[in-house]
Amino acid sequence: MSFIETDEQKQLRESVAGLASRYGYVDYVLPRARRGEPLTELWDEAGKAGFLGVNLPEEYGGGGAGIYELALVQEELAAKGAGLLLVVVSPAICGTIIGKYGTAAQKDSWLPGLADGSRKMAFGITEPDAGSNSHRITTTARRDGDEWLLRGSKVFISGVDQADAVLIVARTEDHRTGKLKPALFIVPTDAEAFTARPMAMDIIEPDHQFTLFLDDVRLPADALVGSEDAALMQLFAGLNPERILGAAMAVGVGRYALDAATAYARERAVWDVPIGAHQGIAHPLAQVKIELELAKLMMQKAAVLYDSGDDGGAAEAANMAKYAAAEASIRALDQAIQTHGGGGLSEEYGLAAMLGAARIARVAPVSREMILNFVSQHSLHLPRSY
Structure with a gap:
Protein backbone atom coordinates (compact mmCIF):
# COMPACT_ATOMS: atom_id res chain seq x y z
CA MET A 1 0.00 0.00 0.00
CA SER A 2 1.53 3.28 -1.12
CA PHE A 3 0.30 6.78 -0.47
CA ILE A 4 2.62 8.27 -3.08
CA GLU A 5 0.08 9.44 -5.62
CA THR A 6 0.52 8.81 -9.31
CA ASP A 7 1.00 11.60 -11.80
CA GLU A 8 -2.61 11.09 -12.92
CA GLN A 9 -3.89 11.47 -9.36
CA LYS A 10 -1.79 14.60 -8.83
CA GLN A 11 -3.11 16.07 -12.08
CA LEU A 12 -6.66 15.25 -10.99
CA ARG A 13 -6.11 17.11 -7.72
CA GLU A 14 -4.78 20.14 -9.58
CA SER A 15 -7.64 20.15 -12.07
CA VAL A 16 -10.34 19.85 -9.40
CA ALA A 17 -8.68 22.53 -7.26
CA GLY A 18 -8.54 24.81 -10.29
CA LEU A 19 -12.24 24.35 -10.97
CA ALA A 20 -13.25 24.85 -7.33
CA SER A 21 -11.13 27.98 -6.98
CA ARG A 22 -13.15 29.64 -9.75
CA TYR A 23 -16.22 29.33 -7.53
CA GLY A 24 -14.98 29.50 -3.95
CA TYR A 25 -16.78 29.70 -0.64
CA VAL A 26 -17.28 33.38 0.15
CA ASP A 27 -18.16 34.54 -3.35
CA TYR A 28 -20.23 31.59 -4.60
CA VAL A 29 -21.05 28.84 -2.11
CA LEU A 30 -22.06 30.93 0.90
CA PRO A 31 -24.40 33.31 -0.97
CA ARG A 32 -26.10 30.32 -2.62
CA ALA A 33 -26.34 28.54 0.72
CA ARG A 34 -27.91 31.59 2.40
CA ARG A 35 -30.56 31.58 -0.32
CA GLY A 36 -31.03 27.83 -0.01
CA GLU A 37 -30.00 27.27 -3.62
CA PRO A 38 -28.02 24.23 -4.82
CA LEU A 39 -24.58 24.60 -6.37
CA THR A 40 -25.90 23.76 -9.83
CA GLU A 41 -23.26 25.52 -11.91
CA LEU A 42 -20.38 23.89 -10.03
CA TRP A 43 -22.04 20.48 -10.19
CA ASP A 44 -22.67 20.75 -13.92
CA GLU A 45 -19.14 21.85 -14.70
CA ALA A 46 -17.63 19.15 -12.49
CA GLY A 47 -19.80 16.59 -14.28
CA LYS A 48 -18.77 17.75 -17.74
CA ALA A 49 -15.12 17.58 -16.66
CA GLY A 50 -15.59 13.94 -15.65
CA PHE A 51 -14.92 14.53 -11.97
CA LEU A 52 -18.23 13.26 -10.62
CA GLY A 53 -18.02 9.87 -12.31
CA VAL A 54 -14.35 9.21 -11.88
CA ASN A 55 -15.13 6.04 -9.87
CA LEU A 56 -17.71 4.62 -12.29
CA PRO A 57 -16.98 2.13 -15.11
CA GLU A 58 -15.56 3.50 -18.33
CA GLU A 59 -18.11 1.63 -20.45
CA TYR A 60 -20.81 3.80 -18.87
CA GLY A 61 -18.97 7.10 -19.28
CA GLY A 62 -17.09 7.03 -15.99
CA GLY A 63 -13.40 7.36 -15.32
CA GLY A 64 -12.82 3.71 -14.48
CA ALA A 65 -10.89 4.63 -11.34
CA GLY A 66 -11.90 4.03 -7.72
CA ILE A 67 -13.28 5.48 -4.54
CA TYR A 68 -9.78 6.83 -3.84
CA GLU A 69 -10.05 9.13 -6.84
CA LEU A 70 -13.61 10.20 -6.02
CA ALA A 71 -12.52 10.98 -2.45
CA LEU A 72 -9.68 13.01 -3.92
CA VAL A 73 -12.21 15.01 -5.95
CA GLN A 74 -14.36 15.66 -2.90
CA GLU A 75 -11.39 16.65 -0.74
CA GLU A 76 -10.12 19.19 -3.26
CA LEU A 77 -13.58 20.69 -3.78
CA ALA A 78 -14.07 21.05 -0.03
CA ALA A 79 -10.57 22.46 0.42
CA LYS A 80 -11.76 25.46 -1.61
CA GLY A 81 -14.95 25.66 0.45
CA ALA A 82 -16.99 24.11 -2.35
CA GLY A 83 -17.63 20.54 -1.27
CA LEU A 84 -20.62 18.87 -2.94
CA LEU A 85 -22.77 16.85 -0.54
CA LEU A 86 -24.43 14.88 -3.32
CA VAL A 87 -21.06 13.52 -4.45
CA VAL A 88 -21.27 11.42 -1.28
CA VAL A 89 -24.72 10.19 -2.26
CA SER A 90 -25.14 10.01 -6.03
CA PRO A 91 -21.89 8.60 -7.50
CA ALA A 92 -20.39 7.20 -4.28
CA ILE A 93 -23.32 5.33 -2.71
CA CYS A 94 -25.87 4.89 -5.49
CA GLY A 95 -23.42 4.68 -8.38
CA THR A 96 -21.30 2.11 -6.57
CA ILE A 97 -24.27 -0.09 -5.65
CA ILE A 98 -25.80 0.00 -9.12
CA GLY A 99 -22.41 -0.49 -10.75
CA LYS A 100 -21.75 -3.60 -8.66
CA TYR A 101 -25.20 -5.13 -8.34
CA GLY A 102 -27.59 -3.49 -10.78
CA THR A 103 -29.03 -5.24 -13.80
CA ALA A 104 -27.71 -4.46 -17.27
CA ALA A 105 -30.78 -2.31 -17.87
CA GLN A 106 -30.31 -0.41 -14.60
CA LYS A 107 -26.68 0.26 -15.42
CA ASP A 108 -27.55 1.46 -18.92
CA SER A 109 -30.30 3.68 -17.54
CA TRP A 110 -28.49 5.27 -14.62
CA LEU A 111 -24.71 5.07 -14.73
CA PRO A 112 -24.06 7.39 -17.71
CA GLY A 113 -26.17 10.14 -16.12
CA LEU A 114 -24.62 9.65 -12.69
CA ALA A 115 -21.18 9.77 -14.30
CA ASP A 116 -21.64 13.08 -16.13
CA GLY A 117 -23.84 14.64 -13.45
CA SER A 118 -26.88 15.00 -15.70
CA ARG A 119 -28.85 12.72 -13.37
CA LYS A 120 -28.80 12.54 -9.58
CA MET A 121 -29.94 9.90 -7.18
CA ALA A 122 -30.57 10.38 -3.47
CA PHE A 123 -30.31 7.63 -0.86
CA GLY A 124 -33.01 6.79 1.66
CA ILE A 125 -32.19 4.64 4.67
CA THR A 126 -32.74 6.68 7.88
CA GLU A 127 -36.17 6.49 9.52
CA PRO A 128 -37.76 8.42 12.38
CA ASP A 129 -37.86 5.41 14.71
CA ALA A 130 -34.78 3.60 13.45
CA GLY A 131 -31.95 6.15 13.49
CA SER A 132 -28.62 4.39 13.86
CA ASN A 133 -30.32 1.01 14.25
CA SER A 134 -30.91 0.09 10.62
CA HIS A 135 -32.22 -3.30 11.75
CA ARG A 136 -35.39 -1.52 12.89
CA ILE A 137 -36.27 -0.18 9.45
CA THR A 138 -40.01 -0.52 8.94
CA THR A 139 -40.41 0.63 5.33
CA THR A 140 -41.74 -2.51 3.66
CA ALA A 141 -41.93 -3.78 0.11
CA ARG A 142 -44.53 -6.39 -0.76
CA ARG A 143 -45.20 -8.08 -4.03
CA ASP A 144 -48.40 -7.36 -5.93
CA GLY A 145 -48.32 -9.62 -8.96
CA ASP A 146 -45.24 -8.67 -10.98
CA GLU A 147 -44.96 -5.32 -9.19
CA TRP A 148 -43.90 -4.00 -5.79
CA LEU A 149 -45.72 -1.79 -3.31
CA LEU A 150 -43.57 0.28 -0.94
CA ARG A 151 -44.97 1.72 2.27
CA GLY A 152 -43.13 3.66 4.99
CA SER A 153 -41.26 6.86 5.70
CA LYS A 154 -37.72 8.20 5.71
CA VAL A 155 -36.13 11.22 7.37
CA PHE A 156 -33.01 13.38 6.83
CA ILE A 157 -32.75 12.45 3.16
CA SER A 158 -30.44 14.85 1.33
CA GLY A 159 -31.05 16.53 -2.01
CA VAL A 160 -34.36 14.94 -2.96
CA ASP A 161 -35.41 18.17 -4.71
CA GLN A 162 -32.42 17.81 -7.01
CA ALA A 163 -32.71 14.06 -7.59
CA ASP A 164 -34.39 12.06 -10.33
CA ALA A 165 -34.85 9.09 -8.01
CA VAL A 166 -34.14 7.85 -4.50
CA LEU A 167 -32.47 4.52 -3.77
CA ILE A 168 -34.76 3.35 -0.96
CA VAL A 169 -33.80 0.75 1.62
CA ALA A 170 -36.92 -1.27 2.38
CA ARG A 171 -37.64 -4.71 3.80
CA THR A 172 -39.28 -7.72 2.18
CA GLU A 173 -40.79 -10.63 4.04
CA ASP A 174 -39.14 -14.01 3.92
CA HIS A 175 -42.17 -16.29 3.83
CA ARG A 176 -40.11 -19.26 4.99
CA THR A 177 -39.05 -17.61 8.24
CA GLY A 178 -41.47 -14.72 8.61
CA LYS A 179 -38.52 -12.34 9.04
CA LEU A 180 -38.08 -9.07 7.19
CA LYS A 181 -35.01 -8.75 4.98
CA PRO A 182 -33.47 -5.55 3.55
CA ALA A 183 -33.86 -4.82 -0.16
CA LEU A 184 -33.00 -1.83 -2.34
CA PHE A 185 -35.40 -0.14 -4.77
CA ILE A 186 -35.03 2.71 -7.26
CA VAL A 187 -37.98 5.05 -6.64
CA PRO A 188 -38.50 7.95 -9.09
CA THR A 189 -39.12 11.22 -7.27
CA ASP A 190 -42.18 11.85 -9.44
CA ALA A 191 -43.74 8.48 -8.59
CA GLU A 192 -47.39 8.50 -7.58
CA ALA A 193 -47.94 8.24 -3.79
CA PHE A 194 -44.35 9.44 -3.15
CA THR A 195 -44.20 12.65 -1.09
CA ALA A 196 -41.11 14.65 -0.10
CA ARG A 197 -41.43 17.40 2.51
CA PRO A 198 -38.56 19.81 3.27
CA MET A 199 -37.25 19.76 6.81
CA ALA A 200 -36.58 23.03 8.64
CA MET A 201 -32.86 22.95 9.42
CA ASP A 202 -30.99 25.55 11.47
CA ILE A 203 -27.78 25.40 9.45
CA ILE A 204 -26.62 27.28 6.37
CA GLU A 205 -26.33 24.73 3.57
CA PRO A 206 -27.08 24.75 -0.17
CA ASP A 207 -28.61 21.27 0.02
CA HIS A 208 -31.93 20.55 1.72
CA GLN A 209 -33.04 17.66 3.93
CA PHE A 210 -36.37 15.91 3.43
CA THR A 211 -38.87 13.64 5.09
CA LEU A 212 -40.23 11.06 2.67
CA PHE A 213 -43.60 9.35 2.74
CA LEU A 214 -44.26 6.25 0.64
CA ASP A 215 -47.95 5.42 0.67
CA ASP A 216 -48.07 2.18 -1.33
CA VAL A 217 -45.77 3.47 -4.07
CA ARG A 218 -46.20 1.08 -6.98
CA LEU A 219 -42.99 0.04 -8.72
CA PRO A 220 -42.22 -2.32 -11.60
CA ALA A 221 -40.37 -5.55 -10.90
CA ASP A 222 -37.15 -4.10 -12.30
CA ALA A 223 -37.07 -1.38 -9.63
CA LEU A 224 -35.43 -3.93 -7.32
CA VAL A 225 -31.63 -3.54 -7.40
CA GLY A 226 -29.76 -6.82 -7.57
CA SER A 227 -30.99 -9.74 -5.54
CA GLU A 228 -33.36 -9.68 -2.59
CA ASP A 229 -31.14 -12.12 -0.78
CA ALA A 230 -27.96 -10.08 -1.31
CA ALA A 231 -29.33 -6.74 -0.18
Whole structure:
Protein backbone atom coordinates (compact mmCIF):
# COMPACT_ATOMS: atom_id res chain seq x y z
CA MET A 1 0.00 0.00 0.00
CA SER A 2 1.53 3.28 -1.12
CA PHE A 3 0.30 6.78 -0.47
CA ILE A 4 2.62 8.27 -3.08
CA GLU A 5 0.08 9.44 -5.62
CA THR A 6 0.52 8.81 -9.31
CA ASP A 7 1.00 11.60 -11.80
CA GLU A 8 -2.61 11.09 -12.92
CA GLN A 9 -3.89 11.47 -9.36
CA LYS A 10 -1.79 14.60 -8.83
CA GLN A 11 -3.11 16.07 -12.08
CA LEU A 12 -6.66 15.25 -10.99
CA ARG A 13 -6.11 17.11 -7.72
CA GLU A 14 -4.78 20.14 -9.58
CA SER A 15 -7.64 20.15 -12.07
CA VAL A 16 -10.34 19.85 -9.40
CA ALA A 17 -8.68 22.53 -7.26
CA GLY A 18 -8.54 24.81 -10.29
CA LEU A 19 -12.24 24.35 -10.97
CA ALA A 20 -13.25 24.85 -7.33
CA SER A 21 -11.13 27.98 -6.98
CA ARG A 22 -13.15 29.64 -9.75
CA TYR A 23 -16.22 29.33 -7.53
CA GLY A 24 -14.98 29.50 -3.95
CA TYR A 25 -16.78 29.70 -0.64
CA VAL A 26 -17.28 33.38 0.15
CA ASP A 27 -18.16 34.54 -3.35
CA TYR A 28 -20.23 31.59 -4.60
CA VAL A 29 -21.05 28.84 -2.11
CA LEU A 30 -22.06 30.93 0.90
CA PRO A 31 -24.40 33.31 -0.97
CA ARG A 32 -26.10 30.32 -2.62
CA ALA A 33 -26.34 28.54 0.72
CA ARG A 34 -27.91 31.59 2.40
CA ARG A 35 -30.56 31.58 -0.32
CA GLY A 36 -31.03 27.83 -0.01
CA GLU A 37 -30.00 27.27 -3.62
CA PRO A 38 -28.02 24.23 -4.82
CA LEU A 39 -24.58 24.60 -6.37
CA THR A 40 -25.90 23.76 -9.83
CA GLU A 41 -23.26 25.52 -11.91
CA LEU A 42 -20.38 23.89 -10.03
CA TRP A 43 -22.04 20.48 -10.19
CA ASP A 44 -22.67 20.75 -13.92
CA GLU A 45 -19.14 21.85 -14.70
CA ALA A 46 -17.63 19.15 -12.49
CA GLY A 47 -19.80 16.59 -14.28
CA LYS A 48 -18.77 17.75 -17.74
CA ALA A 49 -15.12 17.58 -16.66
CA GLY A 50 -15.59 13.94 -15.65
CA PHE A 51 -14.92 14.53 -11.97
CA LEU A 52 -18.23 13.26 -10.62
CA GLY A 53 -18.02 9.87 -12.31
CA VAL A 54 -14.35 9.21 -11.88
CA ASN A 55 -15.13 6.04 -9.87
CA LEU A 56 -17.71 4.62 -12.29
CA PRO A 57 -16.98 2.13 -15.11
CA GLU A 58 -15.56 3.50 -18.33
CA GLU A 59 -18.11 1.63 -20.45
CA TYR A 60 -20.81 3.80 -18.87
CA GLY A 61 -18.97 7.10 -19.28
CA GLY A 62 -17.09 7.03 -15.99
CA GLY A 63 -13.40 7.36 -15.32
CA GLY A 64 -12.82 3.71 -14.48
CA ALA A 65 -10.89 4.63 -11.34
CA GLY A 66 -11.90 4.03 -7.72
CA ILE A 67 -13.28 5.48 -4.54
CA TYR A 68 -9.78 6.83 -3.84
CA GLU A 69 -10.05 9.13 -6.84
CA LEU A 70 -13.61 10.20 -6.02
CA ALA A 71 -12.52 10.98 -2.45
CA LEU A 72 -9.68 13.01 -3.92
CA VAL A 73 -12.21 15.01 -5.95
CA GLN A 74 -14.36 15.66 -2.90
CA GLU A 75 -11.39 16.65 -0.74
CA GLU A 76 -10.12 19.19 -3.26
CA LEU A 77 -13.58 20.69 -3.78
CA ALA A 78 -14.07 21.05 -0.03
CA ALA A 79 -10.57 22.46 0.42
CA LYS A 80 -11.76 25.46 -1.61
CA GLY A 81 -14.95 25.66 0.45
CA ALA A 82 -16.99 24.11 -2.35
CA GLY A 83 -17.63 20.54 -1.27
CA LEU A 84 -20.62 18.87 -2.94
CA LEU A 85 -22.77 16.85 -0.54
CA LEU A 86 -24.43 14.88 -3.32
CA VAL A 87 -21.06 13.52 -4.45
CA VAL A 88 -21.27 11.42 -1.28
CA VAL A 89 -24.72 10.19 -2.26
CA SER A 90 -25.14 10.01 -6.03
CA PRO A 91 -21.89 8.60 -7.50
CA ALA A 92 -20.39 7.20 -4.28
CA ILE A 93 -23.32 5.33 -2.71
CA CYS A 94 -25.87 4.89 -5.49
CA GLY A 95 -23.42 4.68 -8.38
CA THR A 96 -21.30 2.11 -6.57
CA ILE A 97 -24.27 -0.09 -5.65
CA ILE A 98 -25.80 0.00 -9.12
CA GLY A 99 -22.41 -0.49 -10.75
CA LYS A 100 -21.75 -3.60 -8.66
CA TYR A 101 -25.20 -5.13 -8.34
CA GLY A 102 -27.59 -3.49 -10.78
CA THR A 103 -29.03 -5.24 -13.80
CA ALA A 104 -27.71 -4.46 -17.27
CA ALA A 105 -30.78 -2.31 -17.87
CA GLN A 106 -30.31 -0.41 -14.60
CA LYS A 107 -26.68 0.26 -15.42
CA ASP A 108 -27.55 1.46 -18.92
CA SER A 109 -30.30 3.68 -17.54
CA TRP A 110 -28.49 5.27 -14.62
CA LEU A 111 -24.71 5.07 -14.73
CA PRO A 112 -24.06 7.39 -17.71
CA GLY A 113 -26.17 10.14 -16.12
CA LEU A 114 -24.62 9.65 -12.69
CA ALA A 115 -21.18 9.77 -14.30
CA ASP A 116 -21.64 13.08 -16.13
CA GLY A 117 -23.84 14.64 -13.45
CA SER A 118 -26.88 15.00 -15.70
CA ARG A 119 -28.85 12.72 -13.37
CA LYS A 120 -28.80 12.54 -9.58
CA MET A 121 -29.94 9.90 -7.18
CA ALA A 122 -30.57 10.38 -3.47
CA PHE A 123 -30.31 7.63 -0.86
CA GLY A 124 -33.01 6.79 1.66
CA ILE A 125 -32.19 4.64 4.67
CA THR A 126 -32.74 6.68 7.88
CA GLU A 127 -36.17 6.49 9.52
CA PRO A 128 -37.76 8.42 12.38
CA ASP A 129 -37.86 5.41 14.71
CA ALA A 130 -34.78 3.60 13.45
CA GLY A 131 -31.95 6.15 13.49
CA SER A 132 -28.62 4.39 13.86
CA ASN A 133 -30.32 1.01 14.25
CA SER A 134 -30.91 0.09 10.62
CA HIS A 135 -32.22 -3.30 11.75
CA ARG A 136 -35.39 -1.52 12.89
CA ILE A 137 -36.27 -0.18 9.45
CA THR A 138 -40.01 -0.52 8.94
CA THR A 139 -40.41 0.63 5.33
CA THR A 140 -41.74 -2.51 3.66
CA ALA A 141 -41.93 -3.78 0.11
CA ARG A 142 -44.53 -6.39 -0.76
CA ARG A 143 -45.20 -8.08 -4.03
CA ASP A 144 -48.40 -7.36 -5.93
CA GLY A 145 -48.32 -9.62 -8.96
CA ASP A 146 -45.24 -8.67 -10.98
CA GLU A 147 -44.96 -5.32 -9.19
CA TRP A 148 -43.90 -4.00 -5.79
CA LEU A 149 -45.72 -1.79 -3.31
CA LEU A 150 -43.57 0.28 -0.94
CA ARG A 151 -44.97 1.72 2.27
CA GLY A 152 -43.13 3.66 4.99
CA SER A 153 -41.26 6.86 5.70
CA LYS A 154 -37.72 8.20 5.71
CA VAL A 155 -36.13 11.22 7.37
CA PHE A 156 -33.01 13.38 6.83
CA ILE A 157 -32.75 12.45 3.16
CA SER A 158 -30.44 14.85 1.33
CA GLY A 159 -31.05 16.53 -2.01
CA VAL A 160 -34.36 14.94 -2.96
CA ASP A 161 -35.41 18.17 -4.71
CA GLN A 162 -32.42 17.81 -7.01
CA ALA A 163 -32.71 14.06 -7.59
CA ASP A 164 -34.39 12.06 -10.33
CA ALA A 165 -34.85 9.09 -8.01
CA VAL A 166 -34.14 7.85 -4.50
CA LEU A 167 -32.47 4.52 -3.77
CA ILE A 168 -34.76 3.35 -0.96
CA VAL A 169 -33.80 0.75 1.62
CA ALA A 170 -36.92 -1.27 2.38
CA ARG A 171 -37.64 -4.71 3.80
CA THR A 172 -39.28 -7.72 2.18
CA GLU A 173 -40.79 -10.63 4.04
CA ASP A 174 -39.14 -14.01 3.92
CA HIS A 175 -42.17 -16.29 3.83
CA ARG A 176 -40.11 -19.26 4.99
CA THR A 177 -39.05 -17.61 8.24
CA GLY A 178 -41.47 -14.72 8.61
CA LYS A 179 -38.52 -12.34 9.04
CA LEU A 180 -38.08 -9.07 7.19
CA LYS A 181 -35.01 -8.75 4.98
CA PRO A 182 -33.47 -5.55 3.55
CA ALA A 183 -33.86 -4.82 -0.16
CA LEU A 184 -33.00 -1.83 -2.34
CA PHE A 185 -35.40 -0.14 -4.77
CA ILE A 186 -35.03 2.71 -7.26
CA VAL A 187 -37.98 5.05 -6.64
CA PRO A 188 -38.50 7.95 -9.09
CA THR A 189 -39.12 11.22 -7.27
CA ASP A 190 -42.18 11.85 -9.44
CA ALA A 191 -43.74 8.48 -8.59
CA GLU A 192 -47.39 8.50 -7.58
CA ALA A 193 -47.94 8.24 -3.79
CA PHE A 194 -44.35 9.44 -3.15
CA THR A 195 -44.20 12.65 -1.09
CA ALA A 196 -41.11 14.65 -0.10
CA ARG A 197 -41.43 17.40 2.51
CA PRO A 198 -38.56 19.81 3.27
CA MET A 199 -37.25 19.76 6.81
CA ALA A 200 -36.58 23.03 8.64
CA MET A 201 -32.86 22.95 9.42
CA ASP A 202 -30.99 25.55 11.47
CA ILE A 203 -27.78 25.40 9.45
CA ILE A 204 -26.62 27.28 6.37
CA GLU A 205 -26.33 24.73 3.57
CA PRO A 206 -27.08 24.75 -0.17
CA ASP A 207 -28.61 21.27 0.02
CA HIS A 208 -31.93 20.55 1.72
CA GLN A 209 -33.04 17.66 3.93
CA PHE A 210 -36.37 15.91 3.43
CA THR A 211 -38.87 13.64 5.09
CA LEU A 212 -40.23 11.06 2.67
CA PHE A 213 -43.60 9.35 2.74
CA LEU A 214 -44.26 6.25 0.64
CA ASP A 215 -47.95 5.42 0.67
CA ASP A 216 -48.07 2.18 -1.33
CA VAL A 217 -45.77 3.47 -4.07
CA ARG A 218 -46.20 1.08 -6.98
CA LEU A 219 -42.99 0.04 -8.72
CA PRO A 220 -42.22 -2.32 -11.60
CA ALA A 221 -40.37 -5.55 -10.90
CA ASP A 222 -37.15 -4.10 -12.30
CA ALA A 223 -37.07 -1.38 -9.63
CA LEU A 224 -35.43 -3.93 -7.32
CA VAL A 225 -31.63 -3.54 -7.40
CA GLY A 226 -29.76 -6.82 -7.57
CA SER A 227 -30.99 -9.74 -5.54
CA GLU A 228 -33.36 -9.68 -2.59
CA ASP A 229 -31.14 -12.12 -0.78
CA ALA A 230 -27.96 -10.08 -1.31
CA ALA A 231 -29.33 -6.74 -0.18
CA LEU A 232 -27.36 -6.55 3.06
CA MET A 233 -24.10 -7.05 1.18
CA GLN A 234 -25.23 -4.53 -1.41
CA LEU A 235 -26.07 -2.02 1.31
CA PHE A 236 -22.63 -2.19 2.88
CA ALA A 237 -21.05 -1.81 -0.56
CA GLY A 238 -22.47 1.71 -0.49
CA LEU A 239 -22.00 2.58 3.18
CA ASN A 240 -18.21 2.23 3.22
CA PRO A 241 -17.81 4.69 0.30
CA GLU A 242 -20.24 6.99 2.12
CA ARG A 243 -17.96 7.09 5.17
CA ILE A 244 -14.84 7.55 3.03
CA LEU A 245 -16.38 10.42 1.04
CA GLY A 246 -17.69 11.98 4.26
CA ALA A 247 -14.16 11.84 5.66
CA ALA A 248 -12.78 13.39 2.47
CA MET A 249 -15.24 16.26 2.69
CA ALA A 250 -14.38 16.85 6.36
CA VAL A 251 -10.65 16.82 5.62
CA GLY A 252 -11.21 19.34 2.84
CA VAL A 253 -13.24 21.63 5.11
CA GLY A 254 -10.44 21.42 7.68
CA ARG A 255 -7.88 22.34 5.04
CA TYR A 256 -9.99 25.33 4.00
CA ALA A 257 -10.23 26.54 7.59
CA LEU A 258 -6.52 26.03 8.22
CA ASP A 259 -5.56 27.88 5.03
CA ALA A 260 -7.78 30.79 6.03
CA ALA A 261 -6.32 30.86 9.55
CA THR A 262 -2.68 30.72 8.50
CA ALA A 263 -3.14 33.37 5.81
CA TYR A 264 -4.68 35.68 8.40
CA ALA A 265 -2.01 34.85 11.00
CA ARG A 266 0.75 35.79 8.56
CA GLU A 267 -0.82 39.14 7.67
CA ARG A 268 -2.43 40.37 10.87
CA ALA A 269 0.14 42.25 12.99
CA VAL A 270 -0.19 43.13 16.67
CA TRP A 271 2.69 44.73 18.64
CA ASP A 272 4.57 45.07 15.37
CA VAL A 273 4.79 41.33 14.57
CA PRO A 274 2.43 38.97 12.75
CA ILE A 275 0.20 37.15 15.22
CA GLY A 276 1.40 33.87 13.72
CA ALA A 277 4.76 34.49 15.38
CA HIS A 278 3.17 33.92 18.79
CA GLN A 279 3.07 30.33 20.04
CA GLY A 280 -0.43 30.86 21.39
CA ILE A 281 -1.55 31.15 17.77
CA ALA A 282 1.05 29.01 16.01
CA HIS A 283 0.94 25.88 18.17
CA PRO A 284 -2.83 25.25 17.97
CA LEU A 285 -2.65 25.67 14.20
CA ALA A 286 0.28 23.26 14.04
CA GLN A 287 -1.74 20.74 16.06
CA VAL A 288 -4.63 21.14 13.63
CA LYS A 289 -2.28 20.48 10.71
CA ILE A 290 -1.05 17.26 12.32
CA GLU A 291 -4.57 16.04 13.11
CA LEU A 292 -5.78 16.76 9.58
CA GLU A 293 -2.86 14.90 8.01
CA LEU A 294 -3.46 11.89 10.26
CA ALA A 295 -7.15 11.86 9.35
CA LYS A 296 -6.28 12.16 5.68
CA LEU A 297 -3.93 9.18 5.90
CA MET A 298 -6.68 7.02 7.40
CA MET A 299 -9.09 8.20 4.73
CA GLN A 300 -6.58 7.25 2.03
CA LYS A 301 -5.98 3.88 3.68
CA ALA A 302 -9.73 3.19 3.78
CA ALA A 303 -10.08 4.09 0.09
CA VAL A 304 -7.16 1.89 -0.94
CA LEU A 305 -8.51 -1.05 1.06
CA TYR A 306 -11.97 -0.59 -0.44
CA ASP A 307 -10.67 -0.38 -3.99
CA SER A 308 -8.55 -3.49 -3.43
CA GLY A 309 -11.61 -5.48 -2.36
CA ASP A 310 -10.72 -5.79 1.33
CA ASP A 311 -14.22 -5.11 2.66
CA GLY A 312 -13.43 -5.97 6.28
CA GLY A 313 -10.35 -3.80 6.44
CA ALA A 314 -12.12 -1.02 4.58
CA ALA A 315 -15.02 -1.01 7.04
CA GLU A 316 -12.72 -0.54 10.02
CA ALA A 317 -10.59 2.09 8.31
CA ALA A 318 -13.60 3.95 6.85
CA ASN A 319 -15.19 4.28 10.28
CA MET A 320 -11.92 5.44 11.83
CA ALA A 321 -11.33 7.89 8.99
CA LYS A 322 -14.78 9.38 9.32
CA TYR A 323 -14.35 9.78 13.10
CA ALA A 324 -10.87 11.32 12.85
CA ALA A 325 -11.76 13.64 9.97
CA ALA A 326 -14.88 14.96 11.69
CA GLU A 327 -12.99 15.79 14.88
CA ALA A 328 -10.06 17.35 13.02
CA SER A 329 -12.35 19.39 10.77
CA ILE A 330 -14.39 20.86 13.62
CA ARG A 331 -11.24 21.65 15.58
CA ALA A 332 -9.67 23.31 12.53
CA LEU A 333 -12.69 25.50 11.93
CA ASP A 334 -13.01 26.46 15.59
CA GLN A 335 -9.32 27.38 15.70
CA ALA A 336 -9.63 29.38 12.49
CA ILE A 337 -12.44 31.40 14.05
CA GLN A 338 -10.36 31.93 17.20
CA THR A 339 -7.36 33.04 15.13
CA HIS A 340 -9.46 35.68 13.39
CA GLY A 341 -10.72 37.02 16.73
CA GLY A 342 -13.91 39.02 16.32
CA GLY A 343 -13.47 38.85 12.57
CA GLY A 344 -14.03 35.11 12.74
CA LEU A 345 -17.69 35.80 13.50
CA SER A 346 -18.17 38.32 10.70
CA GLU A 347 -19.77 37.77 7.30
CA GLU A 348 -16.54 38.89 5.64
CA TYR A 349 -14.84 35.56 6.27
CA GLY A 350 -17.87 33.25 6.47
CA LEU A 351 -16.19 30.93 8.95
CA ALA A 352 -18.94 31.00 11.57
CA ALA A 353 -21.52 30.10 8.93
CA MET A 354 -19.44 27.06 8.01
CA LEU A 355 -19.22 25.76 11.58
CA GLY A 356 -22.78 24.44 11.76
CA ALA A 357 -22.41 22.52 8.51
CA ALA A 358 -19.05 21.10 9.58
CA ARG A 359 -20.64 19.90 12.82
CA ILE A 360 -22.80 17.52 10.79
CA ALA A 361 -19.78 15.26 10.35
CA ARG A 362 -20.01 14.21 14.00
CA VAL A 363 -23.52 12.85 13.62
CA ALA A 364 -23.90 11.81 9.96
CA PRO A 365 -23.77 9.55 8.11
CA VAL A 366 -22.96 7.67 11.30
CA SER A 367 -22.49 9.17 14.76
CA ARG A 368 -19.13 9.13 16.48
CA GLU A 369 -20.70 7.08 19.28
CA MET A 370 -21.68 4.32 16.85
CA ILE A 371 -18.17 4.41 15.39
CA LEU A 372 -16.75 3.93 18.88
CA ASN A 373 -19.15 1.01 19.32
CA PHE A 374 -17.89 -0.48 16.06
CA VAL A 375 -14.23 -0.12 17.01
CA SER A 376 -14.85 -1.48 20.51
CA GLN A 377 -16.60 -4.56 19.18
CA HIS A 378 -14.80 -5.33 15.92
CA SER A 379 -11.31 -3.92 16.45
CA LEU A 380 -10.86 -4.49 20.19
CA HIS A 381 -13.15 -7.56 20.41
CA LEU A 382 -14.94 -6.21 23.45
CA PRO A 383 -18.48 -7.36 24.33
CA ARG A 384 -21.23 -5.70 22.33
CA SER A 385 -22.92 -2.94 24.32
CA TYR A 386 -26.15 -2.56 22.36
